[in-house]
Amino acid sequence: MSKIKFGLIGSGWRAEFYIRIAKALPEKFELTGVVIRNREKGEEFAEKFGVKVVQSLDELMRSQPDYVVLSVKRGFVSGYLIDLFKRGIPVLCETPPGETIEELEELWKQSRKYDAKLQIAEQYFVQPLYAAWLKVIQDGKLGEVSNINISSLHGYHGVSIIRKLLNAESGNCTIYGKRFSFEVTETYGREGIVQDGETFFCTRDRLTLEFDNGKVAFFDFSDPAQYHSFIRTRQLTVQGVRGEIDDLTIRYLSSDNVPVTQELNRIDLGNYSNQEWSHYGIMLGEEFVYKNPFKNARLNDDEIAVATCMERMGEYLATGMEFYSLKEALQDTYLALMMDAALKHPNLEVRTSTRIWAQ
Structure with missing residues (x-):
């Protein structure tokens, strides 16, 4: 190109x-x-x-x-x-x-x-780690996926990953949950590390999305601490009939139904004594489940993902x-709006409906 x-x-x-x-x-x-x-x-x-x-x-x-x-x-x-x-x-x-x-x-x-x-x-679905998780699912290691617990992304970003990993497409769902608020110490922001020990109250949204096809998503996000904190982690679990993703641990059954446990292993150039600095890829056992398409570029994970979108836009044209x-984006944003509606009515069910872009 x-x-x-x-x-x-x-x-x-x-x-x-x-x-x-x-x-x-x-x-x-x-x-x-x-x-x-x-x-x-x-x-x-x-x-x-x-x-x-x-x-x-x-x-x-x-x-x-x-x-x-x-x-x-x-x-x-x-x-x-x-x-x-x-x-x-x-x-x-x-x-x-x-x-x-x-x-x-x-x-x-x-x-x-x-x-x-x-x-x-x-x-997000083309960020290195999320792309690696998606590849594990697409390779069939988990079998048919049934549920996901995601505690890493807010709103429509979280919905996008839910739909991608569950293969939920534009299906309708029932949503319910509640917003909580907890005190947490500030540790990090866009400007860098914060060490003054100051605390603030951080919301935590817990929602369940039950899709009509039987698949279920458990959504958990703390805003704004989870994106910028050294003491609030990212977590993801995806379960299928033949295995599960448990953050960086992948458990699945071989073709002979032998249980296998492997870790996702991130490969970065420039660590310790060599002179480069770039992300290379992510391995599961002996195979790469993700390779950085921009070899040797000094980009962080989000920049790699945005660059991937830019390149794919060129391919699309x-x-x-x-x-x-746009259809995907509208569906993700719509579900995020319905999640907000559910949070305004704690523990009461909110029902989605088929919109014009999905008809």
Whole structure:
């Protein structure tokens, strides 16, 4: 594939990922420009990151990007998307695509009306560890998967992994649960380690999603501590008829029904005495269940995942092969909204229904 040219709308923390990736992989990606409407802010941004900044979408499109990355505040996403649909501009959109069920349905209608070229940058299922877990399931080591306990991702991100690992597609479910609040000591934030011993109250959401096909998800997330804490861990368990994933431990039966226990082993270059620094892959026994597609690139796991979305967006435009469609994103966001509704009515069942994108 030839080098992918992309434009960027947005200047926040998430938008910076795309700039870092383009600089780390110049042979694969070229950033043609960043749209920032405020001229003064744009000049500061251009100087800080060494990128071209323009004030309008029309200016950006003169640089002829293959697609545009939309990375703006949540409340502005759906309006931007519809404008891009009308202009016929291919879009890789940061999540979520909308904030209400009405917005989600309108996005679907408008995407059909304008035959939008759109994929969503939902990156977690292509992060190294999640991709390795998914490969273990797809290889059939667990047999038919029946339930998942996930305590690592919030909202629609968590729903995305639930649907992927359970192969739940657009099935309806019953949701119930409750929100709790507990005190925890701050240890880490986006700026680094925190050692002042200050405490804060952190919510913990516990929800059960019972799908109509009999599969069940147990959702558990502490916000915001679980993403940025040295004393709150990530946990995942997936059970199938012939085995289970227990975080980094995989238990399954061989073809002769002999119980096997193996650990996922992460391979990174640059540890200890060698001079590189990059993630190489994840092994289970003698086989790789994940290999970093960007060999020797100095990217963290989330950047690897975002770069994978960027590359697959290029493949989608060339071949039509979707990797994370609007339909998937709408379903994940819809279920996340219904989870929020369930939390507002503790322990009462909330029922989902088939929406227009799943009909």
